[in-house]
Amino acid sequence: xxxxxxxxxxxxxxxxxxxxxxxxxxxxxxxxxxxxxxxxxxxxxxxxxxxxxxxxxxxxxxxxxxxxxxxxxxxxxxxxxxxxxxxxxxxxxxxxxxxxxxxxxxxxxxxxxxxxxxxxxxxxxxxxxxxxxxxxxxxxxxxxxxxxxxxxxxxxxxxxxxxxxxxxxxxxxxxxxxxxxxxxxxxxxxxxxxxxxxxxxxxxxxxxxxxxxxxxxxxxxxxxxxxxxxxxxxxxxxxxxxxxxxxxxxxxxxxxxxxxxxxxx
Amino acid sequence: xxxxxxxxxxxxxxxxxxxxxxxxxxxxxxxxxxxxxxxxxxxxxxxxxxxxxxxxxxxxxxxxxxxxxxxxxxxxxxxxxxxxxxxxxxxxxxxxxxxxxxxxxxxxxxxxxxxxxxxxxxxxxxxxxxxxxxxxxxxxxxxxxxxxxxxx
Numbered sequence: 001x002x003x004x005x006x007x008x009x010x011x012x013x014x015x016x017x018x019x020x021x022x023x024x025x026x027x028x029x030x031x032x033x034x035x036x037x038x039x040x041x042x043x044x045x046x047x048x049x050x051x052x053x054x055x056x057x058x059x060x061x062x063x064x065x066x067x068x069x070x071x072x073x074x075x076x077x078x079x080x081x082x083x084x085x086x087x088x089x090x091x092x093x094x095x096x097x098x099x100x101x102x103x104x105x106x107x108x109x110x111x112x113x114x115x116x117x118x119x120x121x122x123x124x125x126x127x128x129x130x131x132x133x134x135x136x137x138x139x140x141x142x143x144x145x146x147x148x149x150x151x152x153x154x155x156x157x158x159x160x161x162x163x164x165x166x167x168x169x170x171x172x173x174x175x176x177x178x179x180x181x182x183x184x185x186x187x188x189x190x191x192x193x194x195x196x197x198x199x200x201x202x203x204x205x206x207x208x209x210x211x212x213x214x215x216x217x218x219x220x221x222x223x224x225x226x227x228x229x230x231x232x233x234x235x236x237x238x239x240x241x242x243x244x245x246x247x248x249x250x251x252x253x254x255x256x257x258x259x260x261x262x263x264x265x
Numbered sequence: 266x267x268x269x270x271x272x273x274x275x276x277x278x279x280x281x282x283x284x285x286x287x288x289x290x291x292x293x294x295x296x297x298x299x300x301x302x303x304x305x306x307x308x309x310x311x312x313x314x315x316x317x318x319x320x321x322x323x324x325x326x327x328x329x330x331x332x333x334x335x336x337x338x339x340x341x342x343x344x345x346x347x348x349x350x351x352x353x354x355x356x357x358x359x360x361x362x363x364x365x366x367x368x369x370x371x372x373x374x375x376x377x378x379x380x381x382x383x384x385x386x387x388x389x390x391x392x393x394x395x396x397x398x399x400x401x402x403x404x405x406x407x408x409x410x411x412x413x414x415x416x417x
Contacts, residue, residue: 045268052271056278095293160282167285170293189292197320198294206286 026222033151033221036144046149047156054115054150054217055157059164061114062107066165069102070094070172077173078181087177088187092195094173099196099205100261103166105253108212111154111161112245116220119150120241123224124234147221154220158213159206166205204260208253215252216245303353304331305389309363309376314345315399317365317374323349324366325378330355333376349376358383364397374399 040047077093123146126132132142170192177183196202220241227237311317314336323331331351339346351357360381367374378393387393 048275049271051275051278056274059278099289099293157278160279160285163282163285163289166293167288170289192293194322196294198290202286202289202294 022226025226026218029222029225030218032143033148033218036141037148037152039141039144040148040152046145047152050149050153051157054119054153055161058111058114058157058161061110062161062165063168065106065110066098066103066168067172069106069165070098070169070174071176073097073102073169074173074176074181078177078183087181087183088191090173090177090183091188091192094177095170095192095196096201098166098169098173099201101253101257103169104162104205104209104212105249107162107165107209108158108216108249109246111158111213112216112220112249113242115154115157116216116241116245117238119154119217119220120224120227120238121234123147123150123221124227124229124237127225127227128229128231128234130229143225147225151217151221154217155210155213158216159209162205162209162212207260208256211252211256212249215248219245219248304350305353306334306348306350307331307387307391307393308346308348309393309396310339310342311345311347311363311365311396311398313398313401314347315365315367315374315401317347317376317399321373321375323351323376323378325355325357325380330378347376356386359385359387359391360395361387361393362395362397363393365399367400 073094074090077090078087081087081089081093123132126142126146132146135142135145174188178185178188223237223241223244227233317333317336319333319336321333322329323333331349333347334350335348337346337348338344357378358381360383362379362381364377364379365374366377381395
C-alpha cells in the first residue's frame, strides 16, 4: 500500500518537474528566436512570404467572423437597450466591446486556430522529415531561417487582423442597427465617437493585439520545434498549440485589461 | 507561388490593416475632435460636482463647446475647482452661468453654460463666478422629506 502512495506522489512530482522543464525550454527558445531574428530583417522577403501564409490567408475567416460578431452585437445590444429607450447607444456598445475586447481577443483566437496550428504543423513536419537537421547540416540555422520569419510574420499580422476584425464588426453593427432596424444614423455614429477615445480605447486595443500576436506565434513555433518527430507527436503539438494559445490569450487578456482599464480615469 | 503575387497580396493586406486602424481612429474614435483648433481655459468653483469626470463635455444650448480638463479640490474655498478648455470659436459673456447637468435620467454628467447679457467676454484663465452644483439625489430626497415633515 505505501508503495502505491509513493508512486502516485512520484507521478505528480514527475509531471510538475516536466512542465517546469518545458517552460524553461520555451523561454530559452523564445530568447533564441529573438537573438537570431537579424536574418529575418536583413532578408525581409522571408518574412513577407510568411505574412502571406499567416496573415493574408487568415483574412477571410477574420473578416467574415468580424462581420457576424458585429451583427450579433448590434442585434443583442438593440434588443436590450431599447427596453431603456437608449437604442442610440448601440453604436457605443458595439464599438467599445469590439475595440477593447472582442476585436483583439476573437481575432487572436481565430488566428491561433487558423495560422498558429498551421505554423506548428509545418515546423513539426519539417522536424519529423528531418528537413531541419538537413538545414543544420548545410550550416543553415533552422531557427534563423525557418522559425524567426514565421514568428515575426505573426507578430506583424496580428494587430492588422485585429483592426480589420474591429472595423468589419462596427460595419456589421451599423448594418443591423441602422440599415435593418432603423436606429438613427447620426446618433449611432456620434454617440460612438463621443464614447470611444483614441488613446484610451483604440491604442490599448492595438497594444493588446500585439501582446497576443507575440504569445500565439511564440507558442506555435515552440510547439512545432519541440514536437516529437512522429506523426502522433505533430498532431499532439498542433492540438496543444490551439489549447495553450486560447488559454494564454484569455488569461493574458484579463491581466492586460486590469492594467489598462481601471474604471476611473 | 510567384514572388510578385505574394508581395502584392501582402502589400494589400498591410495597407488594409493600416487603413482599418485609420478608420477606427477617425470614424469610430474621437481623433477628429482632438485639438480641433485653438481653445482657451476657464475655471469655475463648484460646491459639489457629483459624478463629473475629466473629459466630460461642456455644452451650451446642447452643443458641445469644450471639455473638462482638470478637477481639483480647492483648499482655499473647500470646494471643487473645475478647469475646462473651451473651443476658441465660442466666446461667452462674463456673467455666464455654469451648472452641472445630467444628460437623461441616468446619463453622464456635463457642464452646461447659459450665457448672460454682459458686454464683456470671458477670456483665457478667467473664472466663472456663477455656478450651480450637481444635483445629488440623496440631498434632494432629504430636502423633500424635510419639507414634507414641515408641512404636517
